[in-house]
Amino acid sequence: MGHRFISFTKEVGFLKYLKNTSWLMGEKVIRLVVALSIGVWVTRYLGPEQFGVFSYAQSFVAIFTAFSTLGLTDIVMRELIKSQDNKNLLLGTSFGLQTLGSVFIMLCLAVTIYFNNNDALTNKIIIILGLVTFINSFGVISAYFYSAVKSQYVALPGLIGLIISSLLKVYLIISKASLIYFVYLLAFDVVFLMAGQIWYYHREGQSILQWRFSRKMAFELLKDAWPLVLSSVVISIYMKIDQVMIQEMMGSVAVGEYSAAVRLSEAWYFIPTIICSSLFPAIVNAKLKSHDLYMTRLQRLYDLMAFLGFIIVIPVLIFSKWGVIFLYGEAFALTAPVLNIHIWAGVFVFLGVANQKWFISENLQAYNILCLSIGMFSNVLFNLYLIPIQGILGAAYATLISQFIASVLTPLFFKKTRISFFMMVRSIFFINYLKLLFKI
Structure with a gap:
């Protein structure tokens, strides 16, 4: 009887993790389908030059993004799996560190924008995408859901936001909207995703108002995270520097033609x-x-x-x-x-x-x-x-x-x-x- 109970418990645990993984896989597959349909339509509508400007701005900001996330998600998830006792301190400290990282990103972007030769629209897009990193700091909530094997609360807001965003993209194309509105829509995607995660977090009986920052814990987290930060910075430069260099050497049209291929290749x-x-x-x-x-x-x-x-x-x-x-x-x-x-x-x-x-x-x-x-x-x-x-x-x-x-x-x-x-x-x-x- 005992062996059967253990076997049943293992089976339930396996199904729980399988269901958890299926949410993540399902979201990725749906995003791929949307990217190959609505995403392609947006690229075609914008054309090589405007799509090039958009892609360049995204790549430019992405190079600095590692300083915002600080590689903390996996570390916070690991600590939450070990113990939930310091949950509010852990999440609050991680949120505070990522917010400080976003401040550092904005300073870096401001300095580089001052010295570059980009047009006003390109620099405006870079600033908007840089500001979005502050909203992304709430992404520490995802570590809580992953640790609790509840990935559906990360996937569901993403899927709902994807549907709304796709419909709005179709509307923008039909109404012949300018590039900047697609940038605002990208920012909306992040805001909606974070708002959805916050809502589910509160529905689980938690509250972001209970988060607290600890300087001691901040140093402990950074001590564990610095190799991941370094790795993330290297990967960001590695994956995005080509589009930045094409912009500087050849211009936006070339970036657009190149980025269109990269998106299909990396999908x-x-x-x-x-x-x-x-x-x-x-x-x-x-x-x-x-x-x-x-x-x-x-x-x-x-x-x-x-x-x-x-x-x-x-x-x-x-x-x-x-x-x-x-x-x-x-x-x-x-x-x-x-x-x-x-x-x-x-x-x-x-x-x-x-x-x-x-x-x-x-x-x-x-x-x-x-x-x-x-x-x-x-x-x-x-x-x-x-x-x-x-x-x-x-x-x-x-x-x-x-x-x-x-x-x-x-x-x-x-x-x-x-x-x-x-x-x-x-x-x-x-x-x-x-x-x-x-x-x-």
Whole structure:
């Protein structure tokens, strides 16, 4: 009887986590569908130049965003899972730190705007998007819901806001609204999401008015968070610097053509994140049982990531030219060649996400930051060299090369990480699949 009760309890717990994950996956899939429909329509309506201005402003602000979030969500979630006793102090301190981070962001944006040559509209958009980071500070509530296995209270406001926002975008397109209204709508998305989370938080019997700030806890949180902040800053620069550099070297039209390709290429990046997060506990458990089992499961994860990456690449290469014209129109004709190059970076991104989990499993996060930093610097250097020669195609090649360097090649140079390089190479060349096929 006792064994059956334990089995039933485990089954209920599994279903609870499965339901929790399904909310997150469902939201991502719906967002992908909207991005490939309403999002594409907005891009087509704005055209390369206005869409380029919008994308440049978003990329510019995104480079500084890590100083707002401070990598605190995962740390706060970890502490809440351990104990709910200091919940209000933990959430209040995290909120206060993120708000101070937003102040720092606004100071950085103000200084850079003073010295740049952007037009008034571009700088106005940058300021609006910078101010939105203050609203994002309420995102610490999501850590509470994740810790309580109640992701639906994060997903539901996002989905409702997505529906409202999509309808408003259609209205703006039909009414031939100017670019700035789409910027206001982006700010509305964030405000609605945070308001929804606050509402659900209060419905759960909690109150943000009970939050308190602790200087002692702030130092403790920052002590744990600084590697994540550094990693986030590196990733932000790594992922967004190309669009900023294209703007400075070529102008808004080129940014628009390039960004349209990037959005299609990166639309799939949520897949490895969710899959690796779901399979990571099984890999950690395998490490506790057997080294051979651990390495087998890890290799299978790399194999799966490489396989999924190539599965996405192949149809994109086949249909890119027709698909881009169909989705965006003739004005974005240069987007297809960029997409054909940029999409290959996804294979290395998929492997990189799996490799980051391995870094965590082996407690080698410092090497992860080092690999990402090398990738970031290589991306900047290749952009500086290739954009003047090949334009936006050069930026796509720079992304592809730097992703390979950061995700696959760099681990080869360090003894502690070298094994992951060989495992990823086996995956890229489908060594294990070929062995099964030919029964070697």
